[in-house]
Amino acid sequence: MHRYTDTFFLLLGIFIVSFILCGLLTANIAIKLIVAFCTAIAAVLVIARMSHSKKNRTPDYRSFVTYCILSEEDDVAKLFEKTGFITSTEISDGFYPSKDGVACLYLKFSKPSKDYIVTLYKKCLKNNVKHLTVWCADYERTGVGIACTLPGVEIKFRTLRPLYKKIKKSDIISDSDVKPVQRTPLKTLLPMIFSTRNSYRFTLVSFVLYAMSLLTPLRTYYIVTASIVLVLAVIARIYGERSDSSV
Numbered sequence: 001m002h003r004y005t006d007t008f009f010l011l012l013g014i015f016i017v018s019f020i021l022c023g024l025l026t027a028n029i030a031i032k033l034i035v036a037f038c039t040a041i042a043a044v045l046v047i048a049r050m051s052h053s054k055k056n057r058t059p060d061y062r063s064f065v066t067y068c069i070l071s072e073e074d075d076v077a078k079l080f081e082k083t084g085f086i087t088s089t090e091i092s093d094g095f096y097p098s099k100d101g102v103a104c105l106y107l108k109f110s111k112p113s114k115d116y117i118v119t120l121y122k123k124c125l126k127n128n129v130k131h132l133t134v135w136c137a138d139y140e141r142t143g144v145g146i147a148c149t150l151p152g153v154e155i156k157f158r159t160l161r162p163l164y165k166k167i168k169k170s171d172i173i174s175d176s177d178v179k180p181v182q183r184t185p186l187k188t189l190l191p192m193i194f195s196t197r198n199s200y201r202f203t204l205v206s207f208v209l210y211a212m213s214l215l216t217p218l219r220t221y222y223i224v225t226a227s228i229v230l231v232l233a234v235i236a237r238i239y240g241e242r243s244d245s246s247v
Contacts, residue, residue: 015040016209016225064164065137069107076107079173080135083166093127101131101154111140117147117155124153133158196240202233 018039147155213222
């Protein structure tokens with residue numbers, strides 16, 4: 001989800017930079033706005049084209065992760081065996097044998113919790129396991145830190161990306177098996193972009209632009225752009241509070 005807000009702020013930055021640079025050539029605000037909008041639209045088209053080209057090489061990583069989470073663990077374990085990350089699909093107390101110890105699969109959208117890591121640690125001690133690799137969609141840095149402090153067992157965390165790369169090269173599964181993840185609709189993106197949290201980002205960008213207006217001869221352009229961003233901050237604040245209150 002965060003990549004949508006990151007893309008939005010990237011386009012906002014492109015718009016602001018284009019508006020300011022265009023100010024070097026003309027003082028007409030209408031022309032500067034048109035050029036800035038056109039530049040942002042061109043950036044959108046480029047990003048969309050890049051995304052489309054990636055989708056043509058399906059399965060993309062995001063869709064593959066969703067496919068693994070929704071599939072039966074036995075089927076995903078077979079993929080790990082075929083790619084050599086585990087040596088057998090025979091599971092014992094949640095562990096699969098691997099070349100450097102044992103491995104376990106955490107096939108969920110959520111990240112492994114601290115309690116889950118402690119549970120794994122106790123199982124490792126029970127089964128005399130010295131090296132464990134946890135394969136998951138994503139993990140918290142704090143979880144890695146806790147795992148490093150547990151004595152007697154080396155616990156490593158790896159995402160599904162290495163598995164994904166090997167599968168892409170070997171064509172173990174067909175593209176038709178992995179359904180592309182549907183795009184997030186606009187009505188879902190709006191609360192993400194115009195949220196209470198992002199209102200602080202808009203405000204920070206506005207203050208930075210105001211501060212920069214004091215250091216450049218293009219003061220008017222920076223002030224105008226900062227004002228536009230500040231309006232977006234107000235909109236995000238109001239929209240975010242309404243969304244929070246409606247929940």
